[in-house]
Amino acid sequence: MKTRVFIDGKEGTTGLQIYERFQNRNDVEIMLIDEEKRKDVNERAKMINSSDITFLCLPDAAAIEAASLCTNPDVRIIDASTAHRTNPAWDYGFPELSEKHRENIRNSKRVANPGCYASGFISLVYPLVKAGVLPEDYPVTCHAVSGYSGGGKKMIAAMESENKTKEMYSPRQYALGQKHKHIPEMQAVCGLKYKPMFNPIVDDYYNGMVVSVPLVTRCLTKKYTPENIHEIMAEHYVGQHFVKVMELGGTETLPDGFIAANTLAGTNNMQIFVCGNEDQILLMSRFDNLGKGASGAAIQNMNIMLGINEATGLE
Numbered sequence: 001m002k003t004r005v006f007i008d009g010k011e012g013t014t015g016l017q018i019y020e021r022f023q024n025r026n027d028v029e030i031m032l033i034d035e036e037k038r039k040d041v042n043e044r045a046k047m048i049n050s051s052d053i054t055f056l057c058l059p060d061a062a063a064i065e066a067a068s069l070c071t072n073p074d075v076r077i078i079d080a081s082t083a084h085r086t087n088p089a090w091d092y093g094f095p096e097l098s099e100k101h102r103e104n105i106r107n108s109k110r111v112a113n114p115g116c117y118a119s120g121f122i123s124l125v126y127p128l129v130k131a132g133v134l135p136e137d138y139p140v141t142c143h144a145v146s147g148y149s150g151g152g153k154k155m156i157a158a159m160e161s162e163n164k165t166k167e168m169y170s171p172r173q174y175a176l177g178q179k180h181k182h183i184p185e186m187q188a189v190c191g192l193k194y195k196p197m198f199n200p201i202v203d204d205y206y207n208g209m210v211v212s213v214p215l216v217t218r219c220l221t222k223k224y225t226p227e228n229i230h231e232i233m234a235e236h237y238v239g240q241h242f243v244k245v246m247e248l249g250g251t252e253t254l255p256d257g258f259i260a261a262n263t264l265a266g267t268n269n270m271q272i273f274v275c276g277n278e279d280q281i282l283l284m285s286r287f288d289n290l291g292k293g294a295s296g297a298a299i300q301n302m303n304i305m306l307g308i309n310e311a312t313g314l315e
């Protein structure tokens with residue numbers, strides 16, 4: 001029997017990508033809502049309650065509303081929005097973090113898909129807190145660059161409009177007040193005592209991102225070298241299909257010393273780099289904000305929930 005899937009917000013950036021990634025799958029039946037009724041609460045409630053799995057690809061308020069419309073206890077929900085990521089009643093959809101995360105997702109009725117920047121940050125910080133390398137009170141800082149599709153339909157329209165201003169052709173740093181919506185999940189999932197400083201930059205290309213976390217080795221729980229950190233990261237992600245720890249220093253992958261943010265666009269892969277020297281270590285995570293940062297991760301989570309190969313439809 002096919003899995004009946006409803007995508008609430010199918011006309012948006014994430015919803016459309018999920019829909020497109022299902023096109024070659026014959027184990028899934030996509031439930032289509034009448035175009036004029038796609039924002040009609042009663043019609044959406046009907047669709048949600050007659051699905052096996054519903055994806056929420058909506059602004060936060062609409063995602064909270066959609067979850068409250070679900071009265072059928074058998075329906076499983078995967079929410080791509082920020083709304084439920086630190087809600088303890090929901091499971092955080094990052095299966096590579098630990099066997100427990102994967103098992104929780106497998107058995108879950110409510111999965112919160114990680115934020116794109118948060119995915120990169122957590123992929124770097126979580127293993128080091130867990131291994132006791134990074135003290136919980138470390139003053140973590142993070143810089144990141146994203147393609148403009150991360151801003152959804154509105155930003156895409158602005159970046160592709162004829163009225164694009166001169167500034168929009170250059171990288172633009174934002175969230176200057178340190179209130180970015182991903183900071184709470186970064187702190188909570190990693191178990192950090194204090195909020196990380198987070199400095200995102202959006203640039204003039206469609207998709208792909210790099211998230212960087214610098215570490216000063218004298219402030220770690222003891223003196224660690226890049227080799228030590230690389231070994232810990234490699235061990236943490238050993239055997240993972242989508243998350244790979246690259247060679248130390250990026251010597252083969254980045255021979256010219258540049259890390260471009262768009263090379264994994266269109267994939268669900270994530271590459272982790274450990275660079276630097278014995279005083280200062282730079283950790284970087286590269287992936288697609290629309291892939292492992294959104295729709296790819298959402299489908300990977302669905303595959304795990306269905307008990308099938310997690311890479312189904314994602315190659």
Ligand SMILES: NC(=O)C1=CN([C@@H]2O[C@H](COP(=O)(O)OP(=O)(O)OC[C@H]3O[C@@H](n4cnc5c(N)ncnc54)[C@H](OP(=O)(O)O)[C@@H]3O)[C@@H](O)[C@H]2O)C=CC1
Pocket residue numbers: 008009010011012013014015038039040056057058059060062080081082114115116149150151152153154289290293294
């Ligand atoms: N873009 C990205 O890289 C990522 C986005 N996300 C998250 O996923 C969610 C969706 O983001 P994204 O796809 O970028 O956003 P978009 O703005 O591209 O799409 C949102 C969609 O939801 C629709 N919508 C809005 N309100 C309602 C409602 N009440 N009922 C039904 N549909 C509604 C919109 O309709 P209309 O077409 O009329 O505007 C639009 O089609 C957000 O919470 C976002 O934060 C998560 C990870 C990455």
Ligand SMILES: CC(=O)N[C@@H](CCC(=O)OP(=O)(O)O)C(=O)O
Pocket residue numbers: 080081082114115116117146147148149150151152155181182200202293
């Ligand atoms: C470039 C850009 O604007 N990016 C978005 C984040 C995209 C994303 O992942 O948002 P979710 O929280 O829904 O996951 C932002 O900074 O708000």
